[in-house]
């Protein structure tokens with residue numbers, strides 16, 4: 001099987017690449033070749049079993065997108081995007097990457113012709129939903145985005161469904177939960193603190209908490225997100241019918257739940273590094289986000305994610321901190 005990942009230099013792209021290279025397969029299908037494309041030059045990891053190629057590709061360029069699909073990849077993970085904060089502050093950029101970029105890769109698939117019909121896994125987001133929201137969102141709840149990012153993702157979902165109906169691709173749009181713990185440096189996203197309040201204390205650093213501890217949201221860890229994407233690459237799409245977008249399993253947790261898990265894993269000294277710094281703007285944005293889903297369809301199709309923040313924190317320590325909590329070294 002031949003795989004293409006767009007946005008491969010990003011956080012999820014790099015984790016997905018590592019998982020594919022480690023397994024050298026997706027489900028029962030051996031992976032022979034993997035192409036990593038991003039506007040930032042992707043750094044290819046070492047691999048002895050899978051042929052890796054890379055390209056610095058701006059997906060808003062139709063010619064560049066056609067080069068990516070000319071080799072007829074069997075599975076395309078479309079992850080390239082600018083995230084919510086950027087898409088909100090820069091409407092042109094969001095429209096260009098999140099909307100035009102998605103349209104461009106879809107058109108590039110269409111241009112191959114001759115019966116080419118790849119599995120297309122689109123990284124959508126729970127941001128397609130906007131207030132008013134029920135406490136638990138059922139599968140048939142209508143999307144109603146309240147951000148430009150959510151609107152751009154929803155348009156992408158509709159195109160993926162329509163191209164699938166036309167037999168131009170076999171698409172599946174994953175409304176990914178917010179990923180926590182996002183590794184690396186803090187970013188400017190309004191959701192950034194959901195990772196920061198765990199990641200920084202685990203590294204022995206202070207973290208700001210801008211919202212009330214009872215704030216509830218829907219999460220998956222990086223490993224869970226990768227698992228959802230890999231399952232989408234090989235699952236039977238027949239049960240989706242024409243509804244190609246899926247709400248996904250995740251963890252409904254309050255900030256207090258996150259902090260309690262941190263205390264269980266890393267102790268009270270880690271929790272003491274979290275400093276309340278109320279931020280009315282962040283509070284306002286986050287209060288409009290989904291708190292929980294009942295993702296019946298996805299569960300019946302075998303999608304799974306993490307079930308506790310203890311599990312997510314343990315995976316972060318293993319994957320990002322070499323299995324040790326630096327804070328404990330000074331005890």
Ligand SMILES: NC(=O)c1ccc[n+]([C@@H]2O[C@H](COP(=O)([O-])OP(=O)(O)OC[C@H]3O[C@@H](n4cnc5c(N)ncnc54)[C@H](O)[C@@H]3O)[C@@H](O)[C@H]2O)c1
Nearest residue numbers: 007009010011012039058059079080081123125176178179
């Ligand atoms: N991280 C989350 O919490 C989360 C939640 C829901 C959905 N998603 C979606 O999952 C996908 C991956 O998320 P991530 O957290 O890895 O984001 P990321 O910002 O780390 O990665 C996105 C990548 O897209 C690339 N990109 C941007 N513009 C491009 C262009 N014009 N051409 C080619 N590449 C371009 C960026 O360089 C970056 O490497 C995105 O589509 C995002 O919207 C993420």
